[in-house]
Amino acid sequence: MDAPTKKLKVATTSLAGCFGCHMSFLDIDERLFALLDLVEFDRSPITDIKHCGPCDIGIVEGGLCNAENVHVLREFRANCRILIAIGACAVNGGLPAQRNSLSLPAILEEIYHAQHGLTHGSIPDDPELPLPLDKVHPLHEVVKVDYFIPGCPPSGDAIWKVLTDLLAGREPELGHGLIHYD
Amino acid sequence: MIENLETANNPEKLRRVAIDPISRVEGHGKVTILLDEQNKVHQVRLHIVEFRGFEKFIQGRPYWEVPVMVQRLCGICPVSHHLAASKAMDIIVGARHLTPTAEKLRRLMHYGQILQSHALHFFHLSSPDLLFGFDSDVSQRNIVGVAAKYPEVAKKGVLLRKFGQEIIRHTAGKRVHGTGSVPGGVNKSLTVAERDALLKDIYQIVAWSREAVAMVKDLHNQNPGLYNSFGTFRANMMSIVGNEGGLDLYHGKLRGRDENGKLLFDGVDYQGYSDLIAEAVKPWSYMKFPYLKSLGEKQGWYRVGPLARVQNCDFIPTPLAEIERREFVDYCGGTPMHAPLGYHWTRMIEMLFAAEMIKDLLHDDDLLGSDLMVTGPRELEGVGVIEAPRGTLIHHYRVDEDDLVTMCNLIVSTTHNNQAMNEAVRHVAKRYLNGRELTEGLLNHIEVAVRAYDPCLSCATHALGKMPLEVELLDAEGMLLDRMTRGSDESTSGCRIT
Numbered sequence: 228m229d230a231p232t233k234k235l236k237v238a239t240t241s242l243a244g245c246f247g248c249h250m251s252f253l254d255i256d257e258r259l260f261a262l263l264d265l266v267e268f269d270r271s272p273i274t275d276i277k278h279c280g281p282c283d284i285g286i287v288e289g290g291l292c293n294a295e296n297v298h299v300l301r302e303f304r305a306n307c308r309i310l311i312a313i314g315a316c317a318v319n320g321g322l323p324a325q326r327n328s329l330s331l332p333a334i335l336e337e338i339y340h341a342q343h344g345l346t347h348g349s350i351p352d353d354p355e356l357p358l359p360l361d362k363v364h365p366l367h368e369v370v371k372v373d374y375f376i377p378g379c380p381p382s383g384d385a386i387w388k389v390l391t392d393l394l395a396g397r398e399p400e401l402g403h404g405l406i407h408y409d
Numbered sequence: 410m411i412e413n414l415e416t417a418n419n420p421e422k423l424r425r426v427a428i429d430p431i432s433r434v435e436g437h438g439k440v441t442i443l444l445d446e447q448n449k450v451h452q453v454r455l456h457i458v459e460f461r462g463f464e465k466f467i468q469g470r471p472y473w474e475v476p477v478m479v480q481r482l483c484g485i486c487p488v489s490h491h492l493a494a495s496k497a498m499d500i501i502v503g504a505r506h507l508t509p510t511a512e513k514l515r516r517l518m519h520y521g522q523i524l525q526s527h528a529l530h531f532f533h534l535s536s537p538d539l540l541f542g543f544d545s546d547v548s549q550r551n552i553v554g555v556a557a558k559y560p561e562v563a564k565k566g567v568l569l570r571k572f573g574q575e576i577i578r579h580t581a582g583k584r585v586h587g588t589g590s591v592p593g594g595v596n597k598s599l600t601v602a603e604r605d606a607l608l609k610d611i612y613q614i615v616a617w618s619r620e621a622v623a624m625v626k627d628l629h630n631q632n633p634g635l636y637n638s639f640g641t642f643r644a645n646m647m648s649i650v651g652n653e654g655g656l657d658l659y660h661g662k663l664r665g666r667d668e669n670g671k672l673l674f675d676g677v678d679y680q681g682y683s684d685l686i687a688e689a690v691k692p693w694s695y696m697k698f699p700y701l702k703s704l705g706e707k708q709g710w711y712r713v714g715p716l717a718r719v720q721n722c723d724f725i726p727t728p729l730a731e732i733e734r735r736e737f738v739d740y741c742g743g744t745p746m747h748a749p750l751g752y753h754w755t756r757m758i759e760m761l762f763a764a765e766m767i768k769d770l771l772h773d774d775d776l777l778g779s780d781l782m783v784t785g786p787r788e789l790e791g792v793g794v795i796e797a798p799r800g801t802l803i804h805h806y807r808v809d810e811d812d813l814v815t816m817c818n819l820i821v822s823t824t825h826n827n828q829a830m831n832e833a834v835r836h837v838a839k840r841y842l843n844g845r846e847l848t849e850g851l852l853n854h855i856e857v858a859v860r861a862y863d864p865c866l867s868c869a870t871h872a873l874g875k876m877p878l879e880v881e882l883l884d885a886e887g888m889l890l891d892r893m894t895r896g897s898d899e900s901t902s903g904c905r906i907t
Contacts, residue, residue, distance in 0.1 A: 247484020256571040325466040343818040353693035
């Protein structure tokens with residue numbers, strides 16, 4: 228008889244992203260219930276666990292746009308045996324990296340002083356607000372990333388394929404139709 | 410307004426407790442609480458901590474890219490941004506009246522979005538608090554716990570969301586960040602096979618939506634003391650309403666009411682939204698604070714979203730949801746409900762409305778038509794407004810004669826609720842946390858109040874802050890990748906690389 232298998236621990240987070248990849252994760256629809264037989268969620272937007280503990284798989288959506296993103300990413304890397312960058316922003320910066328060609332003072336000026344409909348402009352400067360990075364960076368520039376799932380967002384089917392491959396001990400492979408970049 | 414809890418007199422002498430990140434919401438936010446030695450609460454703030462700068466980098470892009478680009482503000486409600494931007498660009502291309510096929514397909518897409526977003530918010534994110542209790546065991550207080558204890562509830566939630574996502578896929582091309590709506594119309598209609606596949610399930614979806622309303626109503630009725638008073642304060646409200654005053658989430662005129670339900674304004678064309686609304690900035694949040702100009706910054710803030718919309722309209726134009734609206738109004742006894750937990754009830758009434766609208770639309774053969782686009786005299790400025798799942802969403806663009814965007818202003822749903830959410834967390838902190846030893850369960854009360862508003866915090870992030878700090882970004886091998894310093898002495902008052 229096989230000993231009862233221990234559930235694998237999965238943590239997920241969204242950094243400089245839009246949560247669309249998490250929505251695609253939920254687009255596995257009712258397969259979510261089958262997944263719950265095999266895994267247990269650690270830190271994730273769907274649980275109230277605020278810090279990532281030791282995990283088997285970490286899934287990170289979004290790139291790095293501020294110091295806090297970097298901190299969370301390092302916490303994930305330190306705790307997760309396998310780290311997956313999911314979606315365009317995590318893989319190459321994505322749409323938020325469009326700001327990389329602009330100067331930050333120009334953006335600040337635009338949004339907090341010149342913006343249409345603003346009565347009295349001022350720039351938020353409270354220490355509670357994390358320091359924004361000058362450029363938006365993809366994850367692999369800061370930590371080692373084990374797998375990349377491209378797409379904006381990748382489909383629920385693609386995410387399902389990668390997870391089920393990993394859970395079965397196979398090297399994940401996305402065939403035709405599951406790899407796309409839009 | 411609990412003004413005295415916004416800013417403590419002597420913050421340096423107080424203990425800081427942070428709820429970071431706020432979980433089971435969309436986007437990045439945190440709540441900070443400052444307490445004295447007796448655990449008396451002196452300051453409570455909801456901070457939006459991320460910046461992305463869409464309004465700036467959209468400038469210089471051709472207008473036809475905008476509906477596809479800006480939806481990437483938000484992965485939960487991309488359709489709202491996709492459609493609000495399309496509506497603004499309709500004006501730019503002179504398409505003030507779409508073809509019946511285009512208008513109905515967009516409405517179908519939008520109601521699919523309302524259905525999936527409301528289902529997600531209620532079942533996946535909020536139901537654990539309501540079913541297990543605000544201070545229940547943290548390991549159970551999530552959708553996994555709901556699936557274990559109430560498998561039927563979780564299953565219906567997942568399938569309701571799935572149906573909404575399928576509507577979006579068939580009308581927009583894919584479930585998240587589709588491409589179906591374009592300036593002047595849509596680029597695809599439904600095939601008979603697609604329509605029939607959706608028709609097959611819609612009756613079940615309407616039935617489950619009715620059950621969801623009944624479930625929230627029961628929860629409310631079982632514990633009216635909690636549901637009517639938790640985080641409750643009085644506020645103005647705003648939404649668009651349809652031409653005859655009925656609930657319409659795709660198009661209409663702006664209407665506002667005061668805290669007693671008296672009309673403040675009605676029938677306002679949203680092209681002139683900036684005569685009505687201005688925005689203020691506070692140093693501790695990237696999210697701005699909008700208010701009605703006529704009432705001023707102190708008195709003019711307001712609520713948006715389901716609780717405002719269901720009470721702002723005169724009727725709901727679908728029969729089952731209208732019965733539920735009347736029951737809700739009767740429950741409130743002729744005065745507006747201000748309880749944040751009333752959002753859940755009204756949100757489920759709207760989900761039922763969306764399901765009924767989808768059912769009616771699927772029986773309309775215009776969805777199968779081939780007349781998709783119109784154009785007219787070119788214009789240089791346009792405003793698009795839609796009622797997104799979380800409230801009124803405003804997109805405003807100027808486009809030059811070379812077809813490039815020169816100005817973009819976005820006021821997203823959650824931003825309208827900024828002051829209201831801050832008020833809610835202060836009321837809850839004062840009532841439940843004051844003088845007590847803080848536990849995880851007590852802190853979750855704060856999050857329950859935020860969650861009721863279904864905030865989409867990533868939509869609400871536009872800009873940058875400044876702090877006298879230095880940060881080094883090292884790569885995986887410890888090599889310096891990026892280094893920032895920032896100080897108030899800089900004329901730029903932004904970050905710079907050294």
